[in-house]
Amino acid sequence: MPELPEVEIARRQLARRVAGRRLDEVIVRDPQAIRGDWSTRPRDALPDGPARLAALVGAEAGEPMRHGKRLGWPFPPGGLLIHLGMSGAWVPGEEPPHARVGLRFGDAVWWFRDPRRFGALIPCPAARLADRLAAGLGPDALLAALPGPALAARFRTRAAIKVALMDQGRLAGLGNIHAAEALFRARIHPAIPANALSDDQWEALSRAIVDQLRDAIDAQQDGELVYLTEGGPNPFAVYGREGEPCPRCGTPIARIALGGRSTFYCPRCQPAP
Structure with missing residues (x-):
């Protein structure tokens, strides 16, 4: 199960390989992966989730941010909140098994793979990403390490x-x-x-x-x-x-x-x- 280290590694990989690139296409294989909040239940999918993700096409990917086990990824003026759930991961290249959503940047596609389907992609305005990212959570165990x-x-x-x-x-x-x-x-x-x-x-x-x-x-x-x-x-x-x-x-x-x-x-x- 992804914990802070695995989520931080995903953040660094996306920042290094995708930040600054234009989002050219959104590929939705499982609309139930797109939700309105931090729910782990596919039945809580956003009715207009695919359209909300498609609205990000043409935006430049910003550098992802992290709080605890959550990610926030700006695509100004929009963005995505991301929870990897029990088995989620971002992987580049050919479409893997259990792919839920793909984001194409030029000739590279990054797939949100999630076999157990507890993970979520949550459309969110870029201006609200930081606040929603940390909502309900204590301080980050690494970024705000406590004595x-x-x-x-x-x-x-x-x-x-x-x-x-x-x-x-x-x-x-x-x-x-x-x-x-x-x-x-x-x-x-x-x-x-x-x-x-x-x-x-x-x-x-x-x-x-x-x-x-x-x-x-x-x-x-x-x-x-x-x-x-x-x-x-x-x-x-x-x-x-x-x-x-x-x-x-x-x-x-x-x-x-x-x-x-x-x-x-x-x-x-x-x-x-």
């Missing part, structure tokens, strides 16, 4: 820290994978109540979040992204590695369920509260 005390102030809850980190209204960008990986880096058990963390743990977690996101971006930024759920390689220290030795101490990685999601951790490096 320990400020991070603690946003997580005054008895919820397990792993579950709280995935609350996009508190901090935008972390999902199931990178929350688990950041907690492993910080040596914090994922089930500890957020309001029980010490000042030192908040400082460690603040550093770990930024380091995890930066390292993930650096490791994946070249080439087409293939998500782990689609058969891509597993580059993570603990996620998806139940029973394998911890890369730090050799203890078998354990898995528990928190908030209905599988959570991976090292019982020795991340002792229980």
Whole structure:
């Protein structure tokens, strides 16, 4: 599932290869991918979605922006808000399986591919992109990284820290994978109540979040992204590695369920509260 690093990589690829080029054609294969808000449901499609996208033809693509897991892409005076959902990605070239929308720039077509159909393209005036992009979200976990005390102030809850980190209204960008990986880096058990963390743990977690996101971006930024759920390689220290030795101490990685999601951790490096 795309989290902040994967969305940032998509943003950088579009900025590098498409920004400044004229949009020549919009190809709609699935009108239900075009929605009026951040809905993940195809039935919430905009009735005039294809026409709204076609109105962007002739505009020059601006540089995409990102907040958390969302993208905003200006095509002044119009634009697009983009959520990749569970499986969305932008890929250039020949039409791939599960293509929903294609954008042609000269002889290059960029396809919005989304097998599970939770992703959305949302037409939006360019002047409103920034506000709608961040609406309802907490600060961006990388662009507005918080020091320990400020991070603690946003997580005054008895919820397990792993579950709280995935609350996009508190901090935008972390999902199931990178929350688990950041907690492993910080040596914090994922089930500890957020309001029980010490000042030192908040400082460690603040550093770990930024380091995890930066390292993930650096490791994946070249080439087409293939998500782990689609058969891509597993580059993570603990996620998806139940029973394998911890890369730090050799203890078998354990898995528990928190908030209905599988959570991976090292019982020795991340002792229980």
